[in-house]
Amino acid sequence: MRRLERLQLVSNRTHGAASHGGRRSKQRGTSVEFADYREYTHGDDLRQIDWNVYGRSERLFIKLREDEEALTVHLLVDCSRSMDYGRHNKLHYARRLAGALGYAALASQDRVEAAGFSERVTSHLAPLRAKAQTGRLFNFLSDLRPTGATDLTSALRAYAAMHRRSGLVFLVSDLLNPGGLEGLAALLDRGFEAVLLHVLDPLETDPEASGEVELYDRENGERLRLSLDEATVDAYRRRMSSWIEETEAFCAKRLVRYVTISTAMPLDDLVFRHLRTRRIVM
Amino acid sequence: MTLLSPWSLVWLAALGAILAIYLLKPRSRRQEVSSIWLWQGVLKEESARSPVQWLKRHALLLLQLLFAALAVALLARPAMDRQIPVARTIILAVDASEPMLANDGDAMLAGRQNATRLDEAKARATQMLGQLRTGDRAVVLAMADHAEVAAQGSVPGDLGTLRSGIQRIQPRPTELDLGHALQVAGGLTQSARLGEIVLITGGVADIERVADRPPVAISVMRVGRGDSDNLAVTALSARRDRRGDLEVFARVRNFGDLPATGPLRFLVDGQLYHEVQITVPARNSWESVLTEFPQTAGIVQAQFGKTDLLALDNVATAAASAVASRKVLLIGGRSDQLERALQAVPGVQVTKSDAQQYNPLGGYDVYVFEGWFPPTPPPGHWLLIDPPARGSPITVTGTLGRRTDNGREVNDATIARILPSPLLTEVDLTGVGVTEAKKVRLPEWAEEVVSARDAPLVFMGYPRPHRAAVFAFDLRSTNLFGRIGFPILIANTVNWLTGETSGLARQGAISENEIVPGDALLVQPLPRASRLEIETPAKRTYEFDGNRAVRFLDTVRPGAYTVTQFAGTETIAKRVYVAAVLQPGRESALADLRPRAELSSLSTISGPGAQSIMLGPGSEPGRWEWWRPLGVLVLLALMAEWWWFHR
Numbered sequence: 042m043r044r045l046e047r048l049q050l051v052s053n054r055t056h057g058a059a060s061h062g063g064r065r066s067k068q069r070g071t072s073v074e075f076a077d078y079r080e081y082t083h084g085d086d087l088r089q090i091d092w093n094v095y096g097r098s099e100r101l102f103i104k105l106r107e108d109e110e111a112l113t114v115h116l117l118v119d120c121s122r123s124m125d126y127g128r129h130n131k132l133h134y135a136r137r138l139a140g141a142l143g144y145a146a147l148a149s150q151d152r153v154e155a156a157g158f159s160e161r162v163t164s165h166l167a168p169l170r171a172k173a174q175t176g177r178l179f180n181f182l183s184d185l186r187p188t189g190a191t192d193l194t195s196a197l198r199a200y201a202a203m204h205r206r207s208g209l210v211f212l213v214s215d216l217l218n219p220g221g222l223e224g225l226a227a228l229l230d231r232g233f234e235a236v237l238l239h240v241l242d243p244l245e246t247d248p249e250a251s252g253e254v255e256l257y258d259r260e261n262g263e264r265l266r267l268s269l270d271e272a273t274v275d276a277y278r279r280r281m282s283s284w285i286e287e288t289e290a291f292c293a294k295r296l297v298r299y300v301t302i303s304t305a306m307p308l309d310d311l312v313f314r315h316l317r318t319r320r321i322v323m
Numbered sequence: 324m325t326l327l328s329p330w331s332l333v334w335l336a337a338l339g340a341i342l343a344i345y346l347l348k349p350r351s352r353r354q355e356v357s358s359i360w361l362w363q364g365v366l367k368e369e370s371a372r373s374p375v376q377w378l379k380r381h382a383l384l385l386l387q388l389l390f391a392a393l394a395v396a397l398l399a400r401p402a403m404d405r406q407i408p409v410a411r412t413i414i415l416a417v418d419a420s421e422p423m424l425a426n427d428g429d430a431m432l433a434g435r436q437n438a439t440r441l442d443e444a445k446a447r448a449t450q451m452l453g454q455l456r457t458g459d460r461a462v463v464l465a466m467a468d469h470a471e472v473a474a475q476g477s478v479p480g481d482l483g484t485l486r487s488g489i490q491r492i493q494p495r496p497t498e499l500d501l502g503h504a505l506q507v508a509g510g511l512t513q514s515a516r517l518g519e520i521v522l523i524t525g526g527v528a529d530i531e532r533v534a535d536r537p538p539v540a541i542s543v544m545r546v547g548r549g550d551s552d553n554l555a556v557t558a559l560s561a562r563r564d565r566r567g568d569l570e571v572f573a574r575v576r577n578f579g580d581l582p583a584t585g586p587l588r589f590l591v592d593g594q595l596y597h598e599v600q601i602t603v604p605a606r607n608s609w610e611s612v613l614t615e616f617p618q619t620a621g622i623v624q625a626q627f628g629k630t631d632l633l634a635l636d637n638v639a640t641a642a643a644s645a646v647a648s649r650k651v652l653l654i655g656g657r658s659d660q661l662e663r664a665l666q667a668v669p670g671v672q673v674t675k676s677d678a679q680q681y682n683p684l685g686g687y688d689v690y691v692f693e694g695w696f697p698p699t700p701p702p703g704h705w706l707l708i709d710p711p712a713r714g715s716p717i718t719v720t721g722t723l724g725r726r727t728d729n730g731r732e733v734n735d736a737t738i739a740r741i742l743p744s745p746l747l748t749e750v751d752l753t754g755v756g757v758t759e760a761k762k763v764r765l766p767e768w769a770e771e772v773v774s775a776r777d778a779p780l781v782f783m784g785y786p787r788p789h790r791a792a793v794f795a796f797d798l799r800s801t802n803l804f805g806r807i808g809f810p811i812l813i814a815n816t817v818n819w820l821t822g823e824t825s826g827l828a829r830q831g832a833i834s835e836n837e838i839v840p841g842d843a844l845l846v847q848p849l850p851r852a853s854r855l856e857i858e859t860p861a862k863r864t865y866e867f868d869g870n871r872a873v874r875f876l877d878t879v880r881p882g883a884y885t886v887t888q889f890a891g892t893e894t895i896a897k898r899v900y901v902a903a904v905l906q907p908g909r910e911s912a913l914a915d916l917r918p919r920a921e922l923s924s925l926s927t928i929s930g931p932g933a934q935s936i937m938l939g940p941g942s943e944p945g946r947w948e949w950w951r952p953l954g955v956l957v958l959l960a961l962m963a964e965w966w967w968f969h970r
Contacts, residue, residue, distance in 0.1 A: 126357040191358075217358035245357055253351035253380070258359040265359045266351055267366060268380045276365045284361065 044313060045141055046148040046172075048322045052112055052209045052234055078102040113168060113208030114146040114153050115233070117200065118185055119240075121159040122260045123217045125187035127242025129304035135213040135240050136182045138302070141312050142211055143178045145322065147171065154208070155181055158196035159189035162203070190260040193221030197228055207232030215240050217260070222291050235297045236321055239288065242304045246281060250274045324403050327948070331398035337391050345384045383967050390960035397953045407945035410458035412515030413938060414508040415448045417441075418524035419492050420467040420499035421904055425525060425632045425916045427548040440525040440547035441494050447544060448489045448523055452482060454938045462511050463488045466504035466524075468497035468839060472511075496635055496840045496881050496904045498913050499524065501925075502532040509537025519939050522925065525549075526918025530925065542936045543926040545918055552579035554603060554627055555636035555914035556587075557905055558610070561623045561643035568618060569643050573625050574610035577603035578915045585629030589613065591620045601627075616643075622883045622899055635904055636914050640860070640883045642836045642899035648672065649821050649849060649896075654681055655693025655708070657797070660804045664813035665691065671817060688849045689820050694797070703850035704790045704820035709797040710761055716786060717763050717793055723775050724759035724800075736760040736796065740774040746783060746792065746815045747772065750808040760796035769793070783819065789850060790820045822847025822872075840902040844875040844884060851895055852888040859884055860902070878902050 081090055081101035091104040116139040124132035143153045147169060155166040155178060166181040193214065210233045216222070228235055248269070256265040267273060285301055292299035300319050302311060316322045326332070356362065378385070419441060428443035430436055432450075448463065455461055455478040462475040463485055474488020475481075505520070512518025518539035525547045558574035577583045582604050589597040596616065603609045616623065620643050627637040651665055653675045665673045674687070678695045685702035693708045696715035710717040723736035736757040741747065752773065762778045765771065769784035769791075783792040803809045822845075838844055848855050852869035859865075860882025867873045869888060878884060881904045888896040905913050928939065 123357040126355070131357070215357060217360055219360055242357070251352075251354065254354040255351045256359050256362055257353055257355045259355055259357055263359055265362055265366065267362060269354075270379060272379075273365060277361060280361055280364050 042144065045145045048145040048312070048317075049149045050112070050114055050142065050146050050151065050209060050211075051320050051323050078104060112146070112149075112151040113206065114143065114151050115200075115204075115208050115210040116143050116153065116155040116182075117197070117210060117212045117214075118155070118157050118182065119159070119191060119193075119212075119214030119216075120157040120163055120185050120187055121189055121191035121215075121217075122187045123191055123215055124240070126244070126259055127304050128244055129242060131215055131240050131242055131304055132185065132187055134302075134304045134308070135238075136185055137308055138238065138240070138311065139211065139213055140179055140182050141308065142322075143169075143182070144172075144175055145312075147175055147178070152208075153178060156200060157185040158200065159187075160192040161189075161196050162199050163188060165203075191215075191218035191221060193218045194224035194227075197224030201227040201231045201233070204231065204233075207234070209233070210235045211238060212236070213238045213240060215245075216288065222288065225295065225297060229295055229297070235295075237288075237292055237297050237299045239285070239299065239301045240304060241301060246278075246303065248274055248277060324401055325946070327400035327402050327946070329399060331400070332395060334395045334398060335392070337395070338388055341384070341387050341391055345387075383964065386960060386964040386967055390957065390964055393953060393957045393960055397950060397957055400948055400950065401953070402946040402948045405945065405947045406940065406942035407947065408456075408942050409517045410460065411456075411939070411941045412460045412462065412512050412518045413451075413455060414462050414464055414511055414518070414520040415451055415489070416464040416466050416470070416504050416508055416520060416522045416524075417444050417448050417473070417489065417492055418467070418499055418522070418528075419465045419494050420527070421494070421496040421635060421913055422499070422525050422527035422633070422916050423546075424494050424496070424635050425547055425550070425553070426634075427550040427632060427916075428546060439494075441492070443546040444523040444525075445489050445492060447546060449486055451521060451523075451936070451938070452478075452485055452489075455482075456941060459941065460515070461485050462508075463492070464504065464508055464511075465492045465495075466499060466501070466507075467495035468500050468503075468841070470500075470504040470507040472507075493879070495879065496902075498906065498909055499528045500532060501528045501530065502534055505533055505537055505541075506535065509535070509539070512537060512539045515539075517939070517941060517943060519928075521936060521938070524922070525916070526922050527913070527916055528919060528922055529912055530919060530921045533925065536925070536927075540939055541925055541927045542938075543922055544936045545922070547916075547918070549916075549918045550632050551915070551917045552581065552583075553632040553636070553914055553916045554578065554583050554585075554629060555633070555905060555910065556625045556627055556639035557608070557636075557910035557914060558907075559623065559625045559639035559641045561616075561620070561641040563643065568614065569616040569620050569623070571613045571616060571623050571625075571641065571643075572610070573613065573639070574608055575601060575603055575627055576608040576910065576914065577605055578911075578917075579631070580605050583629055583631070585627055588626045588628060589616075590624040590626065591616060592622050593624075621885070621897075624883075632916055633914070635881065638881070639903070639905070640881070640901050642883060642901050649688045649817065650674065650686070650851070651689040651691060651817065652676060652687040653691045653693075654678055655691075655695055657693050658799060658804065660809070661691070661693070661708070661798060661813070664810040665817065667810050668814040668817045686851070688851060689817055700786070700789075702789075706792045706794070706816055706820065708794045710763060710793060710795060712761075717761075717766065717795075719761045719763050720778075721762035722759060723757075723762050723778060734758065735777060736775050736780070736800075738773055738780065739776045740771070742771055742773070744770075744772040744783065745819045746781065746812065748811075748815050750812045750815065752808065755801060755803060755806065755808075757796050757801050759800040763793070763795045783816075790822075790847075792816050792820060821849060836898070836900055837907070838878060838884070838900050838902050839906065840881050840904070841879045844873075844878050844886075844900055846873040846875065846886055848873070848888055849896055851890045853891055854889040856887045856889070857884060858887075 081103050085103050089103045091102050094102045118135050118139050146153045152168045152170050154168040156162050157164040169178055210228055216239055225235055250271050251269045254267055254269050256267055289299050423441040424439050426437045426439050428438035428440045430438045432446045433442035457478055459478045463473040465471050465473045473492050474485050476484045508520045520539055520541045523544045526545045554577050557576045561569055561571045563569055582602055584602040587599050587601050588595055601609045623641045623643055625639045648670050651671050651673045653673055656662055656675050681697055687703050690701040690703055690705040696707055710719055712719045725734045736759055741752055760780055765779045768786045769782040771779045771782050773781040780795050848869045854869045855867040855873055857865045857875050860880045881902045884900045886898050887894055
């Protein structure tokens, strides 16, 4: 926990802060930290004019000061039934990951808001501001239960509609929803900065050839009869790689930071090494 | 293709059972995944390769069906009618008879100038060995007047033996007995699964002598060009007239198609005595009787000095020697006829005596006893006439003669059986009557010649160490005296006792002085003889003990064989035997060297040509079962199924 307290979630953008926080904002504010000058325009606060500069240059300049921003971190955890799967349960892993990120955010005096979703936003945790509220966050996350099928588009659109102010969204999901990434657009359009944490289990990335099988879909109960031989498994692996590459390309295009995560990776390694390497945390 | 066990096909029902089990069993197990979304995409890819995927999906079933089908096929024992290789027994019968010495053989094949037909035959026989396959058995037969196995063995282990056996074949200056050769060859192939006889011959053979043909394939390979320019001294005989002068009859025959001229030389005891230039028309003869030869001449030889196809028959030999001198002691002499008959036998010196003057120390070749026999057998051959009731080696049990049987007069001494015997050569017993005879028991050493109904009348045999003959009747009790056959009977008896009919080991020679080259010369020395010498045409002399019979084998070379008997240093008998190339009456059969056209009828295989015979295929119809490859396939199918199941 101490190590988490030293972490800070990296946001590449400033977000309009409703309150002062513990991180610098590109939004010029009222703090004492000087940031820059600009010429006075109509409507500016006359109190901000630097008269000393006016005396030297006979031109009106406004003294800009940096605002201490309080970042809102949105932890969106996919709670569809597909997440309740894996040698290391993906939902369990996602809850622990979200908890770690949330704790780090609270420790950095960021605001933390969390939600669980499947076809829709199934549960929502009102913004938390202080480290003392960590317990509420953890309770919320541990109460998340797998339910329903994944519908990223509608769930993310609904979540975007719920918020007027943007923030840094951590979307923890297996993305097993064809075309679901379109939902990200709704968040991005609202000014959210998104980090997509794509959680996959080794059973999904590297299945074994096991002969004649009838695949059973955990989300919708669909069945598929298949001969799981080496060739089929190879084809699946190629398709999985292709899908990840497509997702990565989509995210790169939308300035969404994308990280694929295997549940086989210890959480410590993920948070303190892997996410740090990817500059998700610092 | 046929199925040897077609009922096994009922096991094909197992295929249906496998199919049913496959259809009925739950083929796939349930496996939970987070989402089948990605898998569906894979399935679409797989669908594009559906035939392959279908095969892969059902590979196990297909392998099981294949295994079952192959196993059923194995049980049904499919077989194919085909020729199955069989080890053959090949008889390479090489003609080694006199005509094979004709020098029109293939010089290139034989590898020598003036190659004879036999040389070519040997080369061709050696070539034929190359056609033998592993496992074949070959027998090399040398055939002439009789057939001999020269070599035999299997291929390839005994090839060397077979080759050397072929090379060791020696010509025999005799006529080819094809019947005997085929009989021997047939016997050798009798136990063979597949036999074949290849006759390699010059073609000079009498096909009529072939009575039976063995039931195997026969090929005839003819060697030699088949030339005909042969001349032969077909007859040469020498006889002395009453004055002892020698007359020589000679005949030279030209078997060629052109007249032949050349010198005919006469040699007496090895020295040229007379030469005459003669011309023999084509396919004709020249013959003449020549006289004025020396009275002492023993061997006369005629040589025709012109090179022709066969040199061997250009020489003929005749013996002009006197018969052996034999001493006969007659004890008894009840009648003059017997003494006269004995004295009429050529070379016989008769001494007449009686029982009181009998000297058991010997000095005679033949003892003739009439009505008496000495207490100990004589030291020579003996003839006993009218054996006494006691004191002889012959057991007399009674008398035979006229008597009354149930009121009917019968003569039980009448001749009832006459058996073939050298004693009866040229003797006609028709009309010979015996009024009284001794009823004797036939000794173990004797064999019957003439018999009455219940007892032998004349018999002969070998009571060791000498020969003996017995007439069980008084000559005066018969009507033999005055019959032309009586002196002949006596002469035959004396000759047989003294071994003068020896040397005739087989039929074919009509003169007692002629033998067939290669046959044994049997010499029965006179009882007085202590030593024996035989001189061959090659002037080689062999010496033998005179107390035992001699079987002389080195008679292959044609010409004169002189047999001389000695009593100490004294020559007591000298006789010349001639091994003649051309046997009397068979001159044309031997000296006409043109191949006989009818010989080809012997061949039961129509080969590509007379000079190039291919041996038979060495196979026989049979069935080839597929169980080996099928077994391998079943095993492979089983292994593939096992591997697919466990992979």
